[in-house]
Amino acid sequence: MSTILGAIVPIFLVIGIGYLAVLKRVVDKSHIQGMGRYVINIALPALVIQALLARPLDEVFNVPYLLVYGLGSGVAFAAMFAWLSVRSARSLVQRAMFSLGVSASNSGFIGYPVAVLVIGPTAGIAMALNMLIENLLVIPTALVLAELSKGARGGIWKTMKPVALRILRHPLILAIVVGTLLAALDLHPPGPLEKMLDMLAASSSPVALFVIGGTLCGLRVRGMAKAVSQIALTKLILHPLCVIGMILLVPGIDPVFAAAAILFACAPMLSMYPLLGQRYGFAEMGTAAMVMATVLSSLTLAVGIWLSHAWLL
Template structure:
């Protein structure tokens, strides 16, 4: 177990460094947002480009992974909707945001740094690219379309879908994925100076992302929201990994390496923009508190998940 803590503790120390930097006013919200912008618009796209171009394309596009992780995420999304809409009688917008929190991982800011330490940077970057496809082309659009339909009852679903799609095609990580696929398909090699710049940006993505998460958590409150917060956190940190595991086990000849990567990303807390999306639908407090609790609880669940995967011999020998 000490070996597992040796992997997860540095990750949460970096998160703590971001929290401490905000708490001591070493940086302010605007400066922290600047670091977040750097990660989102430069470091993570570079990481995805490197993952796609430095590995054979057939190793990057893993249909078994896309199917298993996608179906597992969809199953949790559907369960969350059934729970919130059918049993708890919540509005559609609120149910969609709850479902998003349970089924979309913070793949870039937490999933990748953890997977990189456990599995290695190269396979972790491939899993990141695959998860970005699932989250940005399936889970997030579906949640936003449903939330907008619930909010704008007079607007047609086609109009809402078109607006959501337009926002998504400007997502910098998806742009990086498209560029990487274009380079891979055309067998184009980047000039050495440009390739080195991409490497440097990619290497900065993990530490900078974790630092931003810590800064984002500073000042968040949880009071009076524990029922909804606990429900979303349990769905994300427990139900989501179990659903992904279940789908993988149903598939013939599941690759242990793919399963390990999928579980590490599924064990991560929800996407870092969850509070921003929740704010749009009147759920700013709940979504921010949920992110804080899930990120802190992930220290325990990720450590336990890595320990269990190690016992099951899913992880490479360290």
Template structure:
């Protein structure tokens, strides 16, 4: 129990510190955005680079985890969208709820938790989650948002969108560069290893601080029953789906633990961002705040059940 507390407490305390810093006006929204750009464009890519480049290729890609986690994420997206449509929600909000249920906050919350639980291999699982999100979840979201507005994007347009996501995502770009060293084609210079590890170490606390800062100003407004349904989908159904799909894929104990821990975290913060852009800021920000607060329960349960790994 004490070990679990030492994993959870620093994560949520850093989130609280970020929230309090914004409340006290220590930072402006523009400064927080600048911090976010550093985390996403420099810190996270270097974190993935460090995890892959410093390991043999056999340890970098875990197919059972990738296929199982991807199947569960896609299934959760469709179920979240379908249930929202059955409840009569606007097609655009239903598409966003699919994102909320099917895509976890892997980088800013899931990775720090897993890092403290299993060590540096956490970045390998994070990298595979990024592949799932870029290749599957984002294309699904864009397609459903287009359909919700009466658009009829063809397969070629969707393929171009996927390619664009891959070519402009610094985290994705870092993967093939790192694989050059993981495959042994080139020796990893000592200065590059130290630089990437330094930036990776700085990224985790900054990401959690930023999550807290972004939560400041949010409130639980709107249709609370619908928000609770999104929370149940993200914090109950999604972990159950991930656990089932990973088990069916033949994942080992550590893979199962990693997938469940990622699935138990809140939805990606892009949920509220896209919601605001599409006119559903109140509903999405309220649901995100609710899920973030409640997420401590499934996170605690996953850590408790996975104490053999921890």
């Protein structure tokens, strides 16, 4: 119990500091947005490159982990989409956004800070692999479905092309490409550049948690309790269960990576969830779901830490 509290309490204290800083106007909301861009565009890419260079390439691209987390996330997406298709009258875009919310975790801002306290440097590698799964599988699937709901013309390629281009230009994807090439060629940056990467990477967790707290300040759930609860609770329950099911089915996964998969799946949905839904009129509901899931994730992350320790024994 003390180990769980030792991992969870500092994280939510930093989130709380971010919340209070914005509430008391020590930091402006606009500053929080700029700090978020710093994390996404600079600090997390540096962390990804650092993680990819830390171990041999064949250890970094852990195929069992990719299968476990990728299949677990895919099953969670498909299960939510199928259930909504059968049991509700929600539109295609709503089904796509609901399914995205339950299958893509906040790997960088919440999953990684928790995982690194529990399993150490492997958390950075797991985060990079999660970014591949989320950015190349889960997010494109949801966006293509949402675009199809708008009656996109010109066939599937015309619908997918702008989505694919946006994803390929994302700093985190570029960092994965750069880190992979450097690792494959066994090239390491000179001392000063390596120190710079270390400094930027070290800033990613605390700044990310501060940003989460600042973002939550002022957000309210109004008139959407049923739908918001459905998204948040399904994310925090279904996604971890699907990943655990894949751990039991897929042979050969290292216990440390199994623990990482559980911890990341127990995190709330990705922080850009409301932004991805903004184009489809889903920003308010997406924000409310993210708020609820972030608050409740203190419970699921505690369970995830307990399960991960059990897996490592």
